[in-house]
Amino acid sequence: MVNPLLAEKGSRVLLLGNEAIARAALESGICVAAAYPGTPSTEILEAIIEVAEQCGVYVEWSVNEKTAFEVAYGAAIAGLRSLVAMKHVGLNVASDILMSSAYAGVEAGFLVVTADDPSMHSSQNEQDNRWYGLLSHLPVVEPSNPRDAYELTKESYALSEKYKIPVILRTTTRISHTRMPIVLSGEVASGRNCRGVFRQDLSRWVLVPGNARRRKLELAKTWTSIMEKEGGEPFIRIINPGSSKVIIASGIAFSYVREALDLLNAVDKATVIKVNMPVPLPRAPVKRVLESASEVLVVEELDPVVEMQVKDIAQTEGYSVRIRGKDLIPLNYELSIESVYSAVKEFLGIEGKTPWESIGVVETPTPIPPRPPVLCAGCPHRLTFYIVKTAANKAGLKNPVYTGDIGCYTLGYQKPFETQSTCFEMGGSIGVANGLARAIDNPVIAVIGDSTFFHAGLPPSINAVYNNSHIIILVLDNLTTAMTGHQPHPGTGVSATGKKTTRILPEKILESIGYRVYVINPMKTKESIEAVTEAFREYKNGGMVAIVSRMKCALEVAREARRSRVTLPIYAVIEDKCTGCMACVNLTACPALIVEPGAKKPRIMSDLCIGCGLCASICPYRAINVVNNPTPGYEKLWWEP
Amino acid sequence: MNRIYNIGVVGVGGQGLLTLGRIIGLAAIHAGLDVAVAEVHGMSQRGGSVIVNVRIGEEPSPLIPVGGADLLISLELLEAARYVQYLRRGGILVSNDFIWPPPLARYPSRDEIVKSLKSREIDLYIYDANKASVEFTGSTVSANIAILGFTMGVDEKLGEILGFEKVTSALEEVFKGQVLEVNKELLRRSYIEGVKIAEERRGSR
Numbered sequence: 001m002v003n004p005l006l007a008e009k010g011s012r013v014l015l016l017g018n019e020a021i022a023r024a025a026l027e028s029g030i031c032v033a034a035a036y037p038g039t040p041s042t043e044i045l046e047a048i049i050e051v052a053e054q055c056g057v058y059v060e061w062s063v064n065e066k067t068a069f070e071v072a073y074g075a076a077i078a079g080l081r082s083l084v085a086m087k088h089v090g091l092n093v094a095s096d097i098l099m100s101s102a103y104a105g106v107e108a109g110f111l112v113v114t115a116d117d118p119s120m121h122s123s124q125n126e127q128d129n130r131w132y133g134l135l136s137h138l139p140v141v142e143p144s145n146p147r148d149a150y151e152l153t154k155e156s157y158a159l160s161e162k163y164k165i166p167v168i169l170r171t172t173t174r175i176s177h178t179r180m181p182i183v184l185s186g187e188v189a190s191g192r193n194c195r196g197v198f199r200q201d202l203s204r205w206v207l208v209p210g211n212a213r214r215r216k217l218e219l220a221k222t223w224t225s226i227m228e229k230e231g232g233e234p235f236i237r238i239i240n241p242g243s244s245k246v247i248i249a250s251g252i253a254f255s256y257v258r259e260a261l262d263l264l265n266a267v268d269k270a271t272v273i274k275v276n277m278p279v280p281l282p283r284a285p286v287k288r289v290l291e292s293a294s295e296v297l298v299v300e301e302l303d304p305v306v307e308m309q310v311k312d313i314a315q316t317e318g319y320s321v322r323i324r325g326k327d328l329i330p331l332n333y334e335l336s337i338e339s340v341y342s343a344v345k346e347f348l349g350i351e352g353k354t355p356w357e358s359i360g361v362v363e364t365p366t367p368i369p370p371r372p373p374v375l376c377a378g379c380p381h382r383l384t385f386y387i388v389k390t391a392a393n394k395a396g397l398k399n400p401v402y403t404g405d406i407g408c409y410t411l412g413y414q415k416p417f418e419t420q421s422t423c424f425e426m427g428g429s430i431g432v433a434n435g436l437a438r439a440i441d442n443p444v445i446a447v448i449g450d451s452t453f454f455h456a457g458l459p460p461s462i463n464a465v466y467n468n469s470h471i472i473i474l475v476l477d478n479l480t481t482a483m484t485g486h487q488p489h490p491g492t493g494v495s496a497t498g499k500k501t502t503r504i505l506p507e508k509i510l511e512s513i514g515y516r517v518y519v520i521n522p523m524k525t526k527e528s529i530e531a532v533t534e535a536f537r538e539y540k541n542g543g544m545v546a547i548v549s550r551m552k553c554a555l556e557v558a559r560e561a562r563r564s565r566v567t568l569p570i571y572a573v574i575e576d577k578c579t580g581c582m583a584c585v586n587l588t589a590c591p592a593l594i595v596e597p598g599a600k601k602p603r604i605m606s607d608l609c610i611g612c613g614l615c616a617s618i619c620p621y622r623a624i625n626v627v628n629n630p631t632p633g634y635e636k637l638w639w640e641p
Numbered sequence: 642m643n644r645i646y647n648i649g650v651v652g653v654g655g656q657g658l659l660t661l662g663r664i665i666g667l668a669a670i671h672a673g674l675d676v677a678v679a680e681v682h683g684m685s686q687r688g689g690s691v692i693v694n695v696r697i698g699e700e701p702s703p704l705i706p707v708g709g710a711d712l713l714i715s716l717e718l719l720e721a722a723r724y725v726q727y728l729r730r731g732g733i734l735v736s737n738d739f740i741w742p743p744p745l746a747r748y749p750s751r752d753e754i755v756k757s758l759k760s761r762e763i764d765l766y767i768y769d770a771n772k773a774s775v776e777f778t779g780s781t782v783s784a785n786i787a788i789l790g791f792t793m794g795v796d797e798k799l800g801e802i803l804g805f806e807k808v809t810s811a812l813e814e815v816f817k818g819q820v821l822e823v824n825k826e827l828l829r830r831s832y833i834e835g836v837k838i839a840e841e842r843r844g845s846r
Contacts, residue, residue, distance in 0.1 A: 012670060013670075014663070014666050014667050014670050014676075014678075016680070039682050040682060042682070043682075121681060122682070145677070145700075145702075145703075174679055174703040174704065177679065177680045177681070177682055178677050178678060178679045178680070178703045179662075179663065179666050179676075179677070179678040179680070180675070180676065180677050180678075181669075181670050181675060181676060252702075252703075255700075255701075255702035255703065256702045258700065258702070259700075259701070259702045336704050336706065337702050337704060337706050337709075338706045338707065341706075355709075356706045356707065356708035356709040356729065357708045357729065357730060358707045358708030358726045358727070358728075358729075359708070359725065359726065359728055359729070359730055359732075359761045359762055359763060360726060360761070361726050362722045362725050362726070362754075362757045362758060362760075362761065363757060364722065364749035364753045364754055364757050365749060365753055366747055366748055366749040366750075366753070367749075368719055368722050368723050368748070368749065369719070369742070369743055369746035369747065369748050370690075370743070370746075371653065371688075371689055371690040371719070371720070371723075371743045371746075372689055372743075373654065373687040373688055373689035374687065374688040374689070374743065374744055375687070375688075376655075376687060376688060408687060411687070415745070416745075483687070485682070585744075585745065586745070589744040589745050590744060591688050591741075591743070591744050593744070594741075594742050595742075597747075597748065597749070597750045598750075605741070607780070607781050
């Protein structure tokens with residue numbers, strides 16, 4: 001099995017859009033790649049990590065997107081090609097340096113990959129990061145499918161070097177997370193020289209006002225050159241020229257437009273402009289097509305970024321052509337072949353039925369229940385949430401408000417936990433807690449994951465002590481960045497490539513800031529309840545307390561148990577002892593605990609149970625027991641990083 | 642453009658749906674075809690309802706339209722009922738004979754689900770892929786391979802498009818060692834079972 005990332009030139013391999021970007025970056029000779037994990041961007045760096053040592057590329061999971069950007073940018077100003085990748089909201093975190101990097105520019109190709117998430121499959125908003133191009137005056141390149149992503153990544157490095165500025169490569173979920181066969185057109189460079197040179201140039205690298213003013217004019221010139229000179233392949237393509245009806249499709253929208261025209265047998269009924277550089281939109285080719293057009297439809301996902309520029313061109317040139325876009329194409333959520341098909345059909349005035357006809361929704365006497373994501377069986381967060389709620393009652397902590405953060409534990413907003421009352425952005429749990437503590441009399445508990453704590457939790461933790469904001473910090477340390485697929489972070493003592501490094505413990509940081517820290521092992525439920533109760537009492541007496549709950553992600557434990565052939569305990573409900581009180585079901589909401597239709601007692605799905613033991617410790621009748629022979633010492637798997 | 646063959650792969654996050662989608666994608670490559678496999682990662686994957694869109698044909702866009710699926714493979718019955726609307730009239734549904742209810746939910750019984758699925762104009766196959774996997778591997782972890790083998794047996798069109806050997810070659814790219822051998826054998830057995838069931842059904846018509 002050859003890793004497809006290293007397959008030979010000419011091979012046809014099935015690559016995820018993200019893997020295609022990684023392969024193209026390797027072919028382009030990058031020396032440095034950095035990222036903070038975030039769906040849908042994560043696999044770009046993961047793919048590079050797998051082959052980094054072989055290729056001589058330096059790769060790291062940075063603590064956050066701003067730092068990742070700076071790491072890659074630092075290499076680029078020293079003349080090494082580099083890449084930084086993040087999800088759309090990650091670019092908000094890195095936006096400060098993004099803006100400055102546009103002014104100062106680069107000495108080697110530098111790609112900023114932003115993976116946007118229309119429809120918010122795994123995100124708190126669906127911001128359209130093409131705006132960042134207009135904001136920073138940097139070009140945005142947008143592929144229409146994974147194959148395009150592969151070619152355009154390589155082209156983007158050339159563009160970046162031609163104009164000596166960073167290039168933003170914008171993908172969306174359906175590009176990043178779609179696999180397609182890709183014919184590899186280049187080799188992964190081996191024996192790359194990754195020693196750069198930093199050339200002192202105060203007027204360029206030191207953006208004091210006088211220098212910044214000069215650099216701004218340089219940037220404006222570059223911006224205009226790109227707009228005027230990059231008016232051809234691979235950034236823009238005109239298909240079937242000469243028609244009075246024109247469809248302009250940017251990025252993934254082109255895939256849908258192409259298929260819709262095929263289905264409508266209307267390939268020759270419209271001129272199509274395939275846009276792969278929506279910002280700045282190349283003016284000359286658009287002008288040429290608009291001149292003889294009667295009506296234009298702009299198809300793009302989310303905001304009318306291209307539509308606005310097309311209208312600007314038409315207005316400036318005095319064309320009377322009618323330009324349509326968001327009146328026919330949805331403004332919100334990701335596009336689909338259905339939505340684009342209907343829009344194109346209406347635009348071209350074609351009659352007829354749609355080629356799809358659903359057999360309809362199936363109805364059952366009890367409706368099919370929704371299935372939102374849930375905490376996994378054995379998830380440490382479930383234990384911690386149970387412990388914290390029980391301890392709050394014991395300590396008489398009245399109506400606490402739990403501010404929440406970004407991670408699997410966000411799912412704690414659901415019943416029966418309700419231990420997340422807010423969720424906005426990385427680190428927001430602690431920051432917003434600072435403000436709530438000023439505004440309300442309820443105790444405020446900031447709930448934050450380990451990786452998120454390192455990402456953006458430190459400044460607001462310091463702020464709380466410095467400004468005397470009376471809050472409790474609860475760090476959920478599952479020894480990994482779980483939701484994005486288990487990346488290491490500073491608290492694990494392991495680097496991106498699996499090397500041992502300094503382990504930085506959240507409790508040490510919090511102690512040094514001035515918190516009294518309680519570290520608990522939530523598998524020891526009773527002990528933990530005692531410890532957290534004591535922490536809450538201390539908080540009530542005016543103390544600054546923090547709790548670190550440490551227990552490894554259950555998915556990691558299950559994987560390691562399989563690998564090392566360790567048998568974990570499996571619990572079962574003892575029919576004779578069970579009274580059917582349902583305490584276990586109602587207090588844990590564990591996916592392994594099910595109650596079949598008509599049944600009076602719950603059952604544990606032995607395939608799913610990995611033996612966290614929470615249900616057994618809750619059962620008032622001791623009716624849940626271990627029913628297998630676990631390997632002695634299995635507990636270590638839950639603790640060691 | 643040739644018509645695109647649309648396969649929805651559905652179930653609960655964690656049931657091996659991404660692997661199943663990838664295997665079909667790799668088999669398509671071996672068959673010299675173009676394909677798009679649109680996956681779901683991240684939060685929506687944690688025990689949530691998942692659909693992987695597999696579209697075999699020339700330069701497909703990523704998503705299957707509702708009413709456009711030729712084949713729906715489901716690893717779970719509630720999810721089969723949820724996503725069956727993706728099928729076209731006369732499409733094939735192969736569902737694992739397994740219910741995994743969401744926590745704290747009220748849900749219909751197996752018989753109720755099967756009855757309502759049968760009321761639709763589809764070709765319905767219910768196959769205990771969990772059992773097939775357990776019998777052969779000792780756990781349900783290969784239920785995705787079992788249901789793929791069975792589906793290759795009952796869906797003649799899919800068999801024509803991909804070919805059994807191409808799927809076997811795809812397995813070789815995804816698994817290795819003992820796991821590969823076990824999965825190859827499981828694929829073969831469940832395929833034979835599928836062929837048998839399909840023949841019986843044709844005979845009874």
